[in-house]
Structures are given as C-alpha cells and as structure tokens.
Amino acid sequence: MNKQILITAIILTLFAVIGGGLVSLTEQNTSEQIKTNDKLALQKTLNTILPATQYDNDLTSSVIRIAANKLLGTKQQSSVYIARKNNQASAFIFNAVAPDGYNGNIHLLIGIFSSGEIAGVRVVKHKETPGLGDAIEARRSDWILGFNTHSLNSLSNKQWKVKRDGGHFDQFTGATITPRAIVKATHNCLLYFKQHQPELLQSAGTAKIKE
C-alpha cells in the first residue's frame, strides 16, 4: 500500500516538474520579446503625446519617480518621463489620475512642455460608459486634443472648466461628469508642474547623469 502511494506521488511530482520546466523554458525564450513589446507600446503612447521630433533622448528609460501627490491624484509614487532636446529638458510627461470620473478613476498621461504649455493629454485607462463617456479616447473623438497648447497663462482658473460650469472646454451630450473630471485633473497637473518646476528640472539633471 505504501509503495502504491509512493508511486502515485512520484508520478504527480514528475508531471509537476515537466509542466514547470516547459513553462520556465517558454518564459526564458519570450521574456526578451515581451520586454521589447512593453517598451514599444509605452514608446508609442508617449509618442502620441510628444512627436518624436520634439526630443532626441530615449524617452522610455529617462524616468524619475515622484512622491504621491493630491494634485496628480496619485496615491503611490509615480513615474515622470523627461524628454530632452539638445541636452535641455524640453517636456515632462506625467502619470495622473482623475479620481472623480463617472465610474471611478480615469488614468491619464499628461505631457507639459518646459514652457508650461500642454503638449498633449491621453486617457490610458478608464471605465466610463461606452458610447457616452468614452469620447475621451483619442480614437473615438478629438475632444482630448482640445487641451493642446493651453497653459495656466492662456486660460484663467475660471476658464479651466467645462462650458456648463462657465469654462472653456466642451462637454459631451449626455456626459458632463467625465470631461469635467479630466479638465480638472489636467488643470491640477499644470498647477503641480508650476509648484514643482525647480525640483523637476533639478532631478531631470540628475536623471541625465544616471543614463
């Protein structure tokens, strides 16, 4: 009887070893490709905000980590990508969260030129209603492009709102909450940039040394 149990255990172990072996073999052979893919995907998203002509460094590896901040809507450290041209920091791309979407958090990438102008805003992840709130995606409408070139100087604090609240930006028919959340998050990100610009430029300098 004991022998039977032993044989059964050995068979089971054998299968576990073979299965595990095959999985780790595949893992080894695909991990490089997967890393490249993830990097390419990130590069592609960053490029939609900041055209490749605007920088000449490796954007995906020129990253600094910043502490959680209420203005960015972040609860943990987040990454900031620093674009450089001719060794001058030309733009910063922030990960920001709009916490007050219709269906929870809307994750954004917000690019800001060193001058304080918006380079571009893109929605990375959201749970807004398909067909109503999802017009914030660049592939569904060009509403999100309306932020380009705006800054704290081009619009006053009162104008950084949707039209229904007396501001500058359009809302969609049937969905005001979603655009309102994004306008607010973008405005807050600009405020964050204004407050922290000196530190950011300084860390941009150190990030360059690390490269």
Next chain:
Amino acid sequence: MSNDYQKISQDGLWTNNVALVQLLGLCPLLAVTGTFINGLGLGLATLLTLVLSNACVSAIRHWVRPEIRIPVFVLIIASIVTIIEMLMHAWVPGLYTILGIFIPLIVTNCSIIARAEAFAAKNPILPSVIDGFMMGIGFLLILILLGGLRELVGSGTLFDHSELMFGEVAKDWTLSFADNYRGFLLAILPPGAFIGLGLLIAGKNYIDLKKANVQTVSIQPATDQLTQ
C-alpha cells in the same frame, strides 16, 4: 473508423456544442464577445488549448492512476495555458492587452477539463485531437458569431481592430455599415451578450425541432407502406 470521426465532428460542431448545448465556458464567452476580433482571438487560444490538452491527456492515459488523474489534468492544462499566454504576450501584444485576464482564465473553462475527462482519457491520440479540434471550432464559431453580431448591432462595424491580430496590413479591413451610427449601447454591454447568446441557443433549438419534424414526416409514409 471514418464514421467515428464524422460523429466526433458532428458532436463538437452541433449536437454537443460547447457553448450552445453544454453551456460551458460562458464567463469568457459573454465577457469578450464585444467585437468579432476579440471573439476570434479568444476562440483560437481556446481551440489551441483544447487540442494540446486532449493530445497530452490521451498520450499519458495509461500511466496516470485514476486517483490522481484530475490533478494531473489540471497541471497539464495550466501549463499549456500559461505557455500560450506568454507566446501571445510576445507575438500578438495588442490582442493580449485587450483579452488580458481572459487568457489565463481559459484554465477555468470547464469545457477543457470536461473533454479531457470525458473523451481524451479514454481514447487514442488521433480521435482525441480531432475531438479537441472540433469542440474548439464549435466554441470558436459561437464566439465569432456572437462577437460579430454584437459588434454589428452595437457599433455598426465588422472586423474593427483587425490590425491587433493580423498586423498593419489589416488596418483597413474594418467594414463600416452606417455613417454616423450612434451605436446601440445595450448590445455592447453585458446584457447584450446574454440576449445574443439566448437568441443563438433559441435559433439552434428551432433548427433542431424543424429537422426532427421533417424526419417524422418522412418516416410516416414508410410505416404506411408496411401496414398496407
């Protein structure tokens, strides 16, 4: 022997269809069929898993003791799905991002372990592979049918995002059937999946019923002749 294969095929594609008759694997079925391409992607991944797991299970059926067969089957299926997931992440990243959690969840698709237990564990390799293939095709067909229907009704397009699967060449395969179509939300949201699947099941039952009627009618004259 060829009769056997015919029966296996008919079982997988129609009489014992995974989605329409066994009603297995409904979670991924209902969740990803928002578009044709999503359905096709998950369908192909499930098909591949079914064929491979049936082949492995059948190959080892004489060595595995009955008391540990279920853990061994689970182990085999989990390894296969993990490998497929990694390969998809490496070679079709766009589709992988969209299907996301539903690829690893193929492990929990009951139809796979059901076929391992009910068929592959008792039959030689070739019939098992064919059984896995036909069951997979049956599931795939329902996935793309439901995906296509929901995409057509919900967004007025077909084959949108083909490039995620077939590369840049497929960028303009998207068929758009109406300009300025506002979309029909219900079809894209989960209720649309339930209603769509319900209609497909009803459709299948209707066809079966009609067939059965035709058969009884054609048998009638024969019995009449006998009594004469």
